[in-house]
Amino acid sequence: MTSTTDGTTSVGPPSSSGPTFDPYDNTPELVPLRTAAQAGDWPAVRAWFAGLGSVDELGTASSLLADIAGVENFLERAAAEQPGDPLPRALLAERYVYIGWDIRSGARAQHVSQDQFAQFHDWLRRAEQLLIEVCAEHPDHAPAWTARLMTARGLQLGQAEARRRYDRLSAHHPHHYRAQTQLLQQVCPKWGGSWEAAHGFARECATAAPDGSNSGALVALAHIERWLDLDSGEDAAYMRGLSVRDDLRHAAQVSVLHPAHRPDWNSIGAHNAFAFAFSLGNHWADAAPHFAFLGDRASESPWHYLPDKKSSFLKCRKAALDTRGGAR
Incomplete structure (x- = not known):
């Protein structure tokens, strides 16, 4: 692994075989x-x-x-x-x-x-x-x-x-x-909660946790849940919104992109949540450090929400890493 200029950790260039969604791999x-x-x-x-x-x-x-x-x-x-x-x-x-x-x-x-x-x-x-x-x-x-x-x-x-x-x-x-x-799922509307409760709990987790914690990824997961609940067209517009982008940016900076972050078993899922959320909004430069950390390490959730998780991951990763210069 090598450190990148923005403080993230890179696992090296993506392999030709593409991403793996197997947690054991x-x-x-x-x-x-x-x-x-x-x-x-x-x-x-x-x-x-x-x-x-x-x-x-x-x-x-x-x-x-x-x-x-x-x-x-x-x-x-x-x-x-x-x-x-x-x-x-x-x-x-x-x-x-x-x-x-x-x-x-x-x-x-x-x-x-x-x-x-x-x-x-x-x-x-x-x-x-x-x-x-x-x-x-x-x-x-x-x-x-x-x-x-x-x-x-x-x-x-x-x-x-x-x-x-x-x-x-x-x-x-x-x-x-x-x-x-688990509690984030509970406080979403589909289980009797509300979007105010879901986003509020996610931000509560991100704010209360020590810098460098994975908890900031709850903010990304809450926005993904909101995206899932919107009609086609509205969902893409929602994720492209600057307020959502800025919310995601702040959460990423205090969590997995913070210098105090120490990668653990949950870091892969947290980075995938941010990579997915930024990609949905076409915020490719923001998605790039998360894909750089991940390399080929994809997670089933949230990529399974897209029709072809493997090709979607590859397409989004290429678009994001191309913003750093040179095709990947």
């Missing part, structure tokens, strides 16, 4: 977790988690493990055999949440069948029961509170209850990026 340190999980090796999974250095790493790893098919089998055994350990129960609960959400799908409510909703809620209630126990016994357990933000949303427990859960988590772990992204 983008963060090789995670590969042993996947290997152990696919083998159903709970002792190896537990040992790997024990070696993590931060609550944010724990949040990232919990999410990825929950997305691996079949892990509920060995997690159920581990939870039963080690009832005093909060980790297997929290991980199992999050896996149940993912199973339920896969059944529900990401469609808006009017496109989800009653049978899908019934199964979805059943899995979330199973998760919630485990999480209530963990949070009562271990009130500082970040993965459990983060998962409870997802169950609160899916079970439609309301804005106040979701915020209460977030506040309980943040009392122990302020500026927890993954929890912030």
